[in-house]
Amino acid sequence: MDERQSGVGAADIWCASWWRCMLLAVRKVYLIGIGAGNPEHLTVQAVNALNEVDVFFVLDKGSETEELVRLRREILERYVPDRPYRVVQVNDPRRDRTAKDYVAAVEDWRQRRVELYEQLIRDELTDGSRGAVLVWGDPALYDSTVSLFQALRERAKVEFAYEVIPGVSSLSALVAGHRTTFNQIGRPVLITTGRQLARGLPADVDDVLVMLDAHCTFHRFVDEDLEIFWGAYVGTPDEILISGRLRDVAEEIQHVRSRARQEKGWIMDSYLLRRLTPAAPVPQEHIAR
Structure with a gap:
């Protein structure tokens, strides 16, 4: 079969090769989910991606979270033993937590982080x-990256491509630790924040997973x-x-949480609230058989 019969000519082959070279020449950043704290949470996809990386960017939030930085370095030592790489560690911009305009403060913080990542990619x-x-x-879950x-x-x-590698979320690790599930059979589940939960529990949801609740x-x-599963x-x-x-464990949780935060200097927690009496009967057509 000649080029005319196959429909593929020298020009087509050249174009494909050119695009392949262009893609290889573009800078690329992986956003890799590393799980909730156990190095064994990393997926095979994540480990494979780690071993393609030349430079790891680490945002340092200061001495309070140096343990989180150390864990990231341990992951690299464990899963990238043979490939040369660099770790570029920079100070994470601080968010003004005293600002009266919460939305404006968050947007300012986000913009400074965007500019920081832009500089890192370029330099x-x-x-x-x-x-x-x-x-x-x-x-993908309550993270701004x-x-x-x-x-x-x-x-x-700055020209670059990026790819997102999913990871085990803290909520998945939470319910696994408690040997339960996100939701009950045929029932919806809500994932929200402490700030949103303060507005009230939704009347039609029996299971509410809560993150980012400092209060x-x-x-x-x-x-x-x-x-509650905390x-x-x-x-x-x-x-x-x-x-x-x-009602039986709320005080205990608050006490344990406060003590743990004081001892470590930081805390990362979440919880599941579950109605013991369903909000409404489960429609039979919604129950998996």
Whole structure:
């Protein structure tokens, strides 16, 4: 079969080769989910991606979270034993937590992080090289990294590609630690924040997973018929798990949480609130058979 019969000519082959070379020449950044604290949470896909990286970007939040930086370095030592790489560690911009305008403060903080990543890509990656950000948990769940890189692409001041590698979320590790599930059979589940939970429990949802709650908002609902599954530092050697009727364990959780935060200088926790009496009957057509 000649080129005319196959429909593939020298020009087509040249174009394909040219595009392949162009793709290889573009700087690329992996956003790699590394799980909730256990190095064994890393997926095979994540390990494979680690071994393609030339430069790892680490944002340092200071002495309070140096343990999180150390864990990232341990992951690299464990899973990237034979490939040369660099670790570029820079100070993470601080968010103004005293600002009256919360939305404006968060947007200012996000913008400074976008500019920082832009500088790192421009200064630390050469054409064709690979960078990576090791993201705690799963990059898709209550983490700003993916949206920051989307904003970077929209700015179009530096040319690069990026790929998201999913990870085990802290919520997955939480319910696994408690040997339960996100939701009950045929029932919806809500994932939200402490700030949103303060507005009230939704009437039509029996299971509510809560993250980013610095104020133990669950205390507002101790008079309701709820069960709580709480965890801190899940997946790490310092993991703490407490569960039971909310009214019975709310004070214990708050005390343990406060003490743990004081001892370590930081805390990362989440919890599941579950109605003991379903909000409404489960429609039979929604039950998996």
